[in-house]
Amino acid sequence: MAGVLTFTDRGIYCPAGDFYIDPWRPVARALITHGHSDHARPGIGRYLATEGTAPVLRHRLGDDARIETIAYGETRRIGDADVSFHPAGHVPGSAQIRVAVAGEVWVASGDYKTVDDGLSEAFEPVRCHAFISECTFGLPIFKWTPQEQLAQQINGWWAANAAEGRASILGAYALGKAQRLMRTVDAGIGPLLTVTAVENTNAVLRAQGITLPGTQPITEDVSAKSHPGALIIATPGSTTQNWARRFPGAATAFASGWMTLRGVRRRRGIDRGFVVSDHADWAGLNAAIKATGAEKVFVTHGYTSAFQRWLCEQGHDAHVVSTDYSGDDGEDAT
Amino acid sequence: MKDFAALFARIDESTKTNVKLAALADYLGRATPQDRLWTIALFTGRRPKRAVTATRLRQWAAEVARLPEWLFEDSYHVVGDLAETISLVLPAPREPRDQSLSHWIATVKALATLDEAARKSAVIAAWDSLATQERFLFNKLLTGGFRMGVSARLMTRALAISTGQDVAVLTHKLMGNWTPETTSWEALIEADDPTAVLSRPYPFYLAHPVENPADLGAPAGWHAERKWDGIRGQFIRRGGGHHIWSRSEELMTDRFPELAQLADFLPDGTVMDGEILAFAAGAPLGFNALQKRIGLKKVSAKALREAPVIFMAYDLLEAGGADLRQEPFDARRARLEAVLAEVPPDAPLRLSREVAFDSWAALAAVRHESRSHNVEGLMIKRRASPYLAGRRRGDWWKWKVDPLTVDAVMIYAQSGSGRRANLFTDFTFAVWHGDDLVPFAKAYSGLTDAEFREITAWVRRNTLQRFGPVRQVTPAHVFEIAFEGIQASSRHKSGVALRFPRMLRWRRDKPVAEANTLADLNEMLALYG
Numbered sequence: 001m002a003g004v005l006t007f008t009d010r011g012i013y014c015p016a017g018d019f020y021i022d023p024w025r026p027v028a029r030a031l032i033t034h035g036h037s038d039h040a041r042p043g044i045g046r047y048l049a050t051e052g053t054a055p056v057l058r059h060r061l062g063d064d065a066r067i068e069t070i071a072y073g074e075t076r077r078i079g080d081a082d083v084s085f086h087p088a089g090h091v092p093g094s095a096q097i098r099v100a101v102a103g104e105v106w107v108a109s110g111d112y113k114t115v116d117d118g119l120s121e122a123f124e125p126v127r128c129h130a131f132i133s134e135c136t137f138g139l140p141i142f143k144w145t146p147q148e149q150l151a152q153q154i155n156g157w158w159a160a161n162a163a164e165g166r167a168s169i170l171g172a173y174a175l176g177k178a179q180r181l182m183r184t185v186d187a188g189i190g191p192l193l194t195v196t197a198v199e200n201t202n203a204v205l206r207a208q209g210i211t212l213p214g215t216q217p218i219t220e221d222v223s224a225k226s227h228p229g230a231l232i233i234a235t236p237g238s239t240t241q242n243w244a245r246r247f248p249g250a251a252t253a254f255a256s257g258w259m260t261l262r263g264v265r266r267r268r269g270i271d272r273g274f275v276v277s278d279h280a281d282w283a284g285l286n287a288a289i290k291a292t293g294a295e296k297v298f299v300t301h302g303y304t305s306a307f308q309r310w311l312c313e314q315g316h317d318a319h320v321v322s323t324d325y326s327g328d329d330g331e332d333a334t
Numbered sequence: 335m336k337d338f339a340a341l342f343a344r345i346d347e348s349t350k351t352n353v354k355l356a357a358l359a360d361y362l363g364r365a366t367p368q369d370r371l372w373t374i375a376l377f378t379g380r381r382p383k384r385a386v387t388a389t390r391l392r393q394w395a396a397e398v399a400r401l402p403e404w405l406f407e408d409s410y411h412v413v414g415d416l417a418e419t420i421s422l423v424l425p426a427p428r429e430p431r432d433q434s435l436s437h438w439i440a441t442v443k444a445l446a447t448l449d450e451a452a453r454k455s456a457v458i459a460a461w462d463s464l465a466t467q468e469r470f471l472f473n474k475l476l477t478g479g480f481r482m483g484v485s486a487r488l489m490t491r492a493l494a495i496s497t498g499q500d501v502a503v504l505t506h507k508l509m510g511n512w513t514p515e516t517t518s519w520e521a522l523i524e525a526d527d528p529t530a531v532l533s534r535p536y537p538f539y540l541a542h543p544v545e546n547p548a549d550l551g552a553p554a555g556w557h558a559e560r561k562w563d564g565i566r567g568q569f570i571r572r573g574g575g576h577h578i579w580s581r582s583e584e585l586m587t588d589r590f591p592e593l594a595q596l597a598d599f600l601p602d603g604t605v606m607d608g609e610i611l612a613f614a615a616g617a618p619l620g621f622n623a624l625q626k627r628i629g630l631k632k633v634s635a636k637a638l639r640e641a642p643v644i645f646m647a648y649d650l651l652e653a654g655g656a657d658l659r660q661e662p663f664d665a666r667r668a669r670l671e672a673v674l675a676e677v678p679p680d681a682p683l684r685l686s687r688e689v690a691f692d693s694w695a696a697l698a699a700v701r702h703e704s705r706s707h708n709v710e711g712l713m714i715k716r717r718a719s720p721y722l723a724g725r726r727r728g729d730w731w732k733w734k735v736d737p738l739t740v741d742a743v744m745i746y747a748q749s750g751s752g753r754r755a756n757l758f759t760d761f762t763f764a765v766w767h768g769d770d771l772v773p774f775a776k777a778y779s780g781l782t783d784a785e786f787r788e789i790t791a792w793v794r795r796n797t798l799q800r801f802g803p804v805r806q807v808t809p810a811h812v813f814e815i816a817f818e819g820i821q822a823s824s825r826h827k828s829g830v831a832l833r834f835p836r837m838l839r840w841r842r843d844k845p846v847a848e849a850n851t852l853a854d855l856n857e858m859l860a861l862y863g
Binding site: 141260266271 | 346347348349399401402404405406408409412413414415418419422423483751754755756783794795797800802803
């Protein structure tokens with residue numbers, strides 16, 4: 001079958017509609033699955049994204065960017081292609097993009113997770129002939145901690161630190177993971193503080209109607225003394241900045257799918273690792289692919305060679321596609 | 335096992351020594367004597383005998399998890415630890431039960447008496463009753479290698495806190511040839527049993543590296559000698575017999591039968607610290623020769639002929655049954671020389687000779703010749719120093735010779751495991767041979783995490799071909815590779831094998847065309863091989 005979508009050195013391309021999906025080089029027209037920086041890059045002529053993704057895009061790309069929006073489930077014709085966006089469950093506003101050309105349906109997943117995190121619109125499987133899937137965590141060693149148990153673990157850790165008079169610094173990616181954690185923890189334990197990058201994203205999400213618990217940005221006058229027993233939601237790179245010195249003796253943790261691995265936890269030199277991800281785990285990837293009914297599967301980033309071989313053994317026509325998505329480097333986009 | 339798993343989690347999650355120490359002392363105060371004894375044994379490198387092969391464990395785990403074996407292997411490569419991989423891929427336990435550490439150790443030991451089918455069902459039943467973390471620890475008991483961020487020293491300090499005994503006394507009690515099967519908590523820790531002391535070595539004193547010895551002050555206060563490139567060991571002559579211990583507390587007496595005759599010449603109650611060296615015609619043969627002996631438990635006549643060993647003594651820790659460790663180095667040394675004077679010159683025992691020097695510059699010149707003497711550099715010891723336990727700064731220094739280096743081109747990359755599972759960290763390097771790049775070494779250490787992240791992003795974009803987990807990349811980056819030695823090898827395409835190759839720095843300034851050549855390596859081989 002001729003490709004509804006093709007793979008080029010600029011990104012995933014639709015010849016029938018003359019547009020790209022999440023390209024990594026400047027192009028005239030792009031459909032964007034979600035607002036993380038490896039999927040939504042600057043310098044593109046026209047962007048199309050969901051109503052939930054557009055505010056973050058606007059925040060990141062500036063007022064000059066030409067951004068059009070589309071509702072989940074709405075079909076729009078571009079050239080000879082019918083496109084529609086469907087919830088991917090990755091972060092608020094994230095979408096899988098369905099492209100139909102002459103009865104042939106392909107879906108590009110962007111990044112996704114199948115568990116409902118209580119924040120993002122829940123993942124909806126879309127039937128298709130070909131499915132382009134991420135597989136950041138495409139090995140059977142990855143199994144996420146159930147949400148309820150996760151909440152118990154983080155709250156228990158925070159409460160114990162607070163009881164010892166220590167602050168708790170929890171590292172997480174600014175868009176999605178940070179807000180998910182804020183809604184997971186029990187705000188009754190103590191004050192909830194945020195670093196600038198997280199608070200900026202909070203402001204964008206609150207403005208689009210997403211409810212988050214009250215947070216206090218870490219300004220100059222905020223310290224362990226002014227806010228005893230606080231939980232600080234911080235981006236991974238921010239913990240070496242000046243503010244951290246105002247919380248001496250703080251306990252540190254990181255929230256990521258990579259925290260499954262003892263070696264990675266130890267490399268980070270943190271006190272605790274919580275296993276939580278905005279990507280699908282092994283069971284999630286397999287369930288999602290099965291639900292699409294797709295014969296052809298393309299895997300883009302993550303443990304691609306192993307996952308492709310596994311899918312072939314399960315009877316799929318699976319291929320590895322090289323992309324520039326960095327979801328698998330684990331240091332920032334997890 | 336829940337208590338032990340909780341202890342493990344507290345130790346494993348913390349990077350702070352005080353937290354680990356408190357967790358251990360707290361656990362030792364609460365656990366049963368049998369669990370305590372096993373905990374000490376595990377943390378000091380003693381474990382139940384391996385009853386199941388790693389191959390079987392992999393097969394059984396893959397079977398229970400319903401995974402093809404290749405996928406289990408791929409997962410193992412990423413995790414980097416068999417026990418952890420198994421604990422992660424298995425489905426959740428169906429019958430969780432809490433049993434003591436000693437119970438699971440007894441289970442592991444009982445496996446040896448079972449036939450294979452019974453063994454398999456016992457292991458699977460255990461997996462089915464343990465949660466992920468406990469399962470990981472159970473697997474560690476099965477596979478051995480119980481390293482988990484607790485040094486024997488830390489273990490001993492915790493034991494001192496919970497028993498009120500002195501650290502030095504406990505350190506000595508914990509050394510030697512015991513296992514929980516041959517002793518009890520009472521006998522090992524509580525009682526003072528003089529016969530148990532016979533085989534016990536003293537804790538080794540370890541040196542720190544020194545960059546610039548001139549910082550140590552006037553040369554007169556210091557004694558220098560060669561840094562021998564062999565196996566550090568203690569020769570113990572007590573109770574009519576002898577024992578040879580390695581620095582890693584391995585009993586090596588039977589591996590070096592030619593040293594047995596030394597017992598005839600040394601008085602009872604003598605303990606020497608020194609180096610076991612392959613040695614012939616008055617000079618060390620180099621570590622390669624000794625390496626051939628290390629793996630052999632039964633030593634052939636051929637091995638004895640080709641790589642005869644000697645004990646190169648450099649310190650005397652006990653004489654006439656008295657502990658000399660508090661005496662100054664110079665005094666111990668003088669007594670060592672007196673002991674050796676009674677030994678016939680053709681016996682396999684030598685004194686590590688002093689390297690006299692009157693200025694640090696003169697000593698630097700001696701160090702410079704190290705490689706041609708098959709030694710690693712120099713040792714510098716304070717003449718007034720007592721013999722301490724463990725690695726302590728201040729009195730003993732090692733001044734190693736600079737490594738050999740070549741500039742090489744990275745041609746393959748493979749992702750790391752364990753700590754580095756999501757980074758490309760294992761690289762293959764090549765040198766020029768005409769217009770071809772010939773691989774000659776693999777290295778995976780020496781870069782910072784930031785550099786590994788940068789090269790990882792680059793590898794993803796510059797992959798030419800994939801061979802399973804290995805990626806062939808565009809030859810574009812030059813690295814300075816450091817190594818300790820070079821020898822001819824018929825197993826390598828390049829014809830050479832390096833000792834301890836690692837990345838010294840990323841030479842961003844160097845174009846690929848300026849990397850070293852195979853001819854350069856062969857020249858090094860001729861000089862130092």
